[in-house]
Amino acid sequence: MNRELLRQLPQIDEVLRQDEVRAAAAEWGHGVAAAYVREAIGALRREILEGGEPEVSARAAARLCLRFARQAEQPSLRPVVNATGVVLHTNLGRAPLCTQAAQAVAQVAQSYNTLEYDPETGRRGSRYSHVEGLLCSLLGCESAMVVNNNAAAVLLVLSTMVSGREAIVSRGELVEIGGSFRVPEIMEMSGGILREVGTTNKTHPADYENAVCERTGAVLKVHTSNYRIMGFTEEVSAQQTAEIAHRFDLPMIYDLGSGAMCDSARAGLGDEPTLAQAMASGADVVTFSGDKLLGGPQAGIIAGKKQWIDRMKKNALTRALRIDKLTLAALEATLRVYRDAELPYSQVPALRMLCMTQAELEERAQTLAQRLQQAGVQCRCVASHGQVGGGSVPTRLLPTFCVEICDGRLSPDALDKRLRARRVPVVGRIAHDRLLLDVRTLLTGDEDIAAAAVTEVFESV
Numbered sequence: 511m512n513r514e515l516l517r518q519l520p521q522i523d524e525v526l527r528q529d530e531v532r533a534a535a536a537e538w539g540h541g542v543a544a545a546y547v548r549e550a551i552g553a554l555r556r557e558i559l560e561g562g563e564p565e566v567s568a569r570a571a572a573r574l575c576l577r578f579a580r581q582a583e584q585p586s587l588r589p590v591v592n593a594t595g596v597v598l599h600t601n602l603g604r605a606p607l608c609t610q611a612a613q614a615v616a617q618v619a620q621s622y623n624t625l626e627y628d629p630e631t632g633r634r635g636s637r638y639s640h641v642e643g644l645l646c647s648l649l650g651c652e653s654a655m656v657v658n659n660n661a662a663a664v665l666l667v668l669s670t671m672v673s674g675r676e677a678i679v680s681r682g683e684l685v686e687i688g689g690s691f692r693v694p695e696i697m698e699m700s701g702g703i704l705r706e707v708g709t710t711n712k713t714h715p716a717d718y719e720n721a722v723c724e725r726t727g728a729v730l731k732v733h734t735s736n737y738r739i740m741g742f743t744e745e746v747s748a749q750q751t752a753e754i755a756h757r758f759d760l761p762m763i764y765d766l767g768s769g770a771m772c773d774s775a776r777a778g779l780g781d782e783p784t785l786a787q788a789m790a791s792g793a794d795v796v797t798f799s800g801d802k803l804l805g806g807p808q809a810g811i812i813a814g815k816k817q818w819i820d821r822m823k824k825n826a827l828t829r830a831l832r833i834d835k836l837t838l839a840a841l842e843a844t845l846r847v848y849r850d851a852e853l854p855y856s857q858v859p860a861l862r863m864l865c866m867t868q869a870e871l872e873e874r875a876q877t878l879a880q881r882l883q884q885a886g887v888q889c890r891c892v893a894s895h896g897q898v899g900g901g902s903v904p905t906r907l908l909p910t911f912c913v914e915i916c917d918g919r920l921s922p923d924a925l926d927k928r929l930r931a932r933r934v935p936v937v938g939r940i941a942h943d944r945l946l947l948d949v950r951t952l953l954t955g956d957e958d959i960a961a962a963a964v965t966e967v968f969e970s971v
């Protein structure tokens with residue numbers, strides 16, 4: 511052990527006086543900076559005790575301190591480059607916001623606002639008023655409100671419309687979304703009683719009709735947004751379900767989940783039911799997510815008959831499920847884009863990605879591949895398949911183009927790990943023992959980050 515070196519270790523104050531550390535301390539606060547300095551000096555001491563001979567000047571300690579800090583000062587919630595090809599990646603935050611929505615959030619975040627204030631009358635306003643008019647005109651419904659997410663929306667709807675009574679649901683629609691939203695459990699939580707009818711693969715109109723009794727409160731249809739039952743199947747359409755419900759003077763609730771406000775075919779979503787169809791089915795109340803196919807912020811939107819929505823606004827649960835001002839700002843701006851028939855396809859990132867043509871995708875992949883090849887990375891442009899994601903349209907594979915890295919200097923797993931360890935992680939997908947970067951889900955500027963990441967990772971091996 512080198513006693514002389516240990517004696518030479520700098521004092522905390524000495525390191526804090528170094529220019530770079532002083533500048534950083536102004537940003538983080540003195541206490542936080544001192545903790546990093548202590549950590550750095552501790553690391554140097556350990557190295558000496560283990561027989562090492564590190565440089566022990568105050569400058570060296572400052573450098574080490576800043577290295578620790580650079581790691582630790584990264585926000586835990588931070589941007590990543592999504593090169594997975596999954597457009598609505600739930601683990602990567604589902605839908606990225608459109609520029610209009612991001613600007614609206616920034617504007618509202620640092621100022622007071624009209625959240626529950628009506629500047630015209632100077633009186634208290636309602637947070638639900640900001641998007642209700644837009645939703646009503648876009649969806650053609652009488653009334654609408656918005657809560658924290660679609661799970662909350664379904665809970666509130668069931669609590670208001672079913673509680674203490676039975677809701678009839680097909681056994682083919684008892685969905686689980688993302689391991690935490692399960693129709694039977696949410697029903698129980700709401701105080702409603704699940705009345706299952708039919709079988710997993712087949713449910714007939716008579717199954718609903720025969721289940722109606724004096725305890726029945728509503729008929730519920732759930733869009734099986736994250737799975738499909740194939741083969742010998744029969745499902746009662748939303749329209750038929752509404753007809754049956756109304757014949758017995760019962761309300762029909764339709765949990766659509768995915769919430770496409772666009773033309774499904776144009777967005778490459780096949781026959782995915784749209785909001786327009788759900789509203790036209792005659793459902794009394796429709797619920798859907800803000801951050802799935804709508805491409806907005808996390809939110810749960812409830813649209814339908816005024817008589818029901820008015821009761822939901824008064825439900826005590828609403829206070830616990832309420833939407834916050836930043837989300838409302840983003841949602842309002844996103845919905846404004848949808849007032850135009852064309853704008854969403856170019857402005858809403860999720861829709862823009864879904865609508866990309868094969869030619870466009872191939873060109874993007876070719877360009878990225880060439881860039882990497884020029885930097886000495888072996889790769890090529892390949893045709894492949896991505897997914898919509900976010901529990902939407904599960905059986906639909908999106909034909910796409912990817913950059914396949916086939917450079918033997920790193921295994922796909924090792925490359926993937928290094929790309930994920932970057933300050934801005936680059937997340938691709940591994941298929942057939944190759945790492946693929948799907949260009950469909952790259953946002954503006956992401957190509958540069960991805961290209962630099964791959965190049966630097968290979969330069970460092």
Ligand SMILES: *Cc1c(COP(=O)(O)O)cnc(C)c1O
Binds near residue numbers: 660799
């Ligand atoms: C996604 C989904 C939900 C849950 O919505 P969140 O916004 O994730 O809470 C509920 N029901 C259906 C049918 C869904 O697709």
